[in-house]
Amino acid sequence: xxxxxxxxxxxxxxxGSLRLSCAASGSGRTFxxxxxxxxxxxxxxxxxxxxxxxxxTVYADSVKGRFTISRDNAKNTVFLQMNSLTPxxxxxxxxxxxxxxxxxxxxxxxxYDYWGQGTQVTVFL
Numbered sequence: 073x074x075x076x077x078x079x080x081x082x083x084x085x086x087x088g089s090l091r092l093s094c095a096a097s098g099s100g101r102t103f104x105x106x107x108x109x110x111x112x113x114x115x116x117x118x119x120x121x122x123x124x125x126x127x128x129t130v131y132a133d134s135v136k137g138r139f140t141i142s143r144d145n146a147k148n149t150v151f152l153q154m155n156s157l158t159p160x161x162x163x164x165x166x167x168x169x170x171x172x173x174x175x176x177x178x179x180x181x182x183x184y185d186y187w188g189q190g191t192q193v194t195v196f197l
Contacts, residue, residue: 073098074186076167081191084157088195092152094167094188104145107170107177109184110152112163112193119166121179123152130177134160157195164190 080092092110096103109124123141124130131139140153150167168184170177178184 074101074169074171076169076186076188078165078167078188078191081165081193083194083196086158086195086197088157089153089155090157090193092154092165092167092191092193094150094152096148096150096169101171103148104143107172107184108141108143108150109168109170109178110141110150111166111168111181111184112161113166113190114163117163119181121181122165124170124177124179125150126177128177130179132179154193157193159195159197161193162195163193165193166190 075098078094084090107126110122111119112122113119122132125141129141138156143150167188169186171185
């Protein structure tokens with residue numbers, strides 16, 4: 073069993089920045105070997121992939137150049153630095169982990185094994 077706890081969401085003006093954190097615990101696994109992903113879900117929309125990391129990183133086209141995913145393996149924590157935020161980034165942001173071993177980092181929500189409770193990010197003009 074893996075527990076994921078997100079933090080760092082909030083209200084920010086367009087053009088601003090936020091940094092989300094996700095602390096993982098309980099797996100008994102080597103955290104550095106697991107894929108960690110960030111997803112988001114806006115009202116009325118499907119949950120979508122934002123960014124993922126294992127030994128390399130993958131980003132959705134909509135956030136490339138603005139968002140950065142990183143991890144601190146000593147603290148079992150993954151981060152999402154979000155810059156140049158726009159109202160279109162408003163959503164609940166979820167952290168998730170994929171415990172499989174496929175070489176290609178997955179981007180579909182259904183492939184991820186455990187999820188956090190989510191943290192709200194609201195960007196206003």
